[in-house]
Amino acid sequence: MRPDLVGVVTGAGSGLGRATAELLLERGARVAGWDVSEDGVKWLSDTGSGLAAVVDVTDPDQVxxxxxxxxxxxxPVDFLVNSAGVFVLGSLAExxxxxxxxxxxxxxxxxxxxTQALLPDLIATGGAVINLSSTVALKPSVSNAHYAASKAAIAQLTRCWALELAxxxxxxxxxxxxxxxxxLFAAAGxxxxxxxxxxxxxxxTIPLGRTGEPAEVARWITRFIDDEWVTGHVLPVDGGTSIS
Ligand SMILES: NC(=O)c1ccc[n+]([C@@H]2O[C@H](COP(=O)([O-])OP(=O)(O)OC[C@H]3O[C@@H](n4cnc5c(N)ncnc54)[C@H](O)[C@@H]3O)[C@@H](O)[C@H]2O)c1
Structure with a gap:
């Protein structure tokens, strides 16, 4: 990866966003981490090289x-990782x-x-957006239908935006x-x-017999910053769950 890239990681206060921001910093990128949690995102300013901001991604003025x-x-930013997200369990009845x-x-x-707010930057730099979908967007499951639908929306937005912005x-x-x-699951209450x-x-239920670690997912997220002839892809990183 070019070492002087500039980018934003949302949800950088925890989990996959934090693991991705850490990996990008290690590789020499300049990373701004946005999160609604001030305590969560503080680690990034403590590094002395990142830019941490308390941002609610649903608030256009803050963004x-x-x-x-x-x-x-x-x-202008070269990459955007949209990792801020929440999980909700709940049947249709409840x-x-x-x-x-x-x-x-x-x-x-x-x-x-x-993505809208950073679009002028991404067009100026020929940049990359990486969204966080989920295995449950690709394979139906019980009791988290609305979460799955939100992640299926992300998968389809990814493909449509890829075509629109190519x-x-x-x-x-x-x-x-x-x-x-x-x-993520504890944060859901x-x-x-x-x-x-x-x-x-x-x-x-996972073919490879275990759940994933954030760093294992972060590696694939950052690959999409590197690879310049790949767009519109929704890549399962799931121990084989989506093919089982
Ligand atoms: N962990 C998993 O098993 C898994 C699987 C598939 C997809 N994902 C997706 O990956 C993404 C990251 O999840 P994670 O597992 O790292 O969860 P996490 O709870 O560890 O991190 C999510 C971060 O998003 C932040 N956030 C929540 N609402 C926000 C808002 N309005 N504005 C700004 N920040 C906000 C939280 O404060 C938190 O720091 C999510 O989009 C999630 O749906 C996670």
């Missing part, structure tokens, strides 16, 4: 201000409409707002992780024991 801050510090709205607001509209030189790809050991049991139950 625009943070985008301007990055431009003023480093110039899920609350407000929860469905919050899920789509963060996972789908948030991804849209951030003539402007911007590549758009997605990684579709299987169950990965991050705080599960107590730690229930989150652990949920992941253990999922692990038993």
């Amino acid at each position: 625009a201000a943070a985008a301007q801050e990055v431009r003023e510090a480093w110039g 899920i609350e409409p407000a929860e469905v709205r919050r899920l789509f607001d963060i996972n789908v509209i948030g991804t849209t707002l951030v 003539p402007r030189g911007v590549r758009v790809n997605a990684v579709a992780p299987g169950p990965t050991n991050t705080p 599960m107590d730690p024991a229930a989150a652990e049991e949920f992941l253990a139950q999922r692990a038993s």
Whole structure:
């Protein structure tokens, strides 16, 4: 990867966003990490080389201000990783409409707002967008239908944006992780024991026999920054879940 690339990672305060930001920093990129959690994203400013900002991706004013801050510090961005997201469990009979709205607001509209705000930069640099879809977008599962639908929306936005933006030189790809050991499930309100049991139950269904680690997913996310002749791809990184 060119060492002087500039980029934004949303959801950099935890899990896959943090692992991706760490890997990019190691490779010499200049990384701005955005997260709604101030405590979560603080690690990045502590490194002395990253730019941390408290940003709610559903708020266009906060997104625009943070985008301007990055431009003023480093110039236009070369890559964007849309990792901010939330998980919701709930059957059709039980899920609350407000929860469905919050899920789509963060996972789908948030991804849209951030990509829109950075689009002029990405066109100027011939940059790359990497979205976070999920195995559950590709393979139906019980009890998280709305989350799965939000991630299926991300998969299709990825393909459509790839086609729309190819003539402007911007590549758009997605990684579709299987169950990965991050705080995502605990953040959804599960107590730690229930989150652990949920992941253990999922692990038993994964062909490679275990859940993933954030660094294993981050490696594939960053590959899409490097590869210049790949666009519109939704890549499962899931221990074989999507083919089982
Ligand atoms: N962990 C998995 O098993 C898994 C599998 C498939 C897809 N994903 C996707 O990967 C992405 C990252 O998930 P993770 O596992 O790292 O979860 P995580 O909970 O560890 O990290 C998500 C981060 O997003 C931030 N965030 C939430 N709402 C936000 C908002 N409105 N604005 C800004 N930041 C916000 C959180 O504060 C958190 O730091 C999500 O989009 C998730 O759907 C995760």
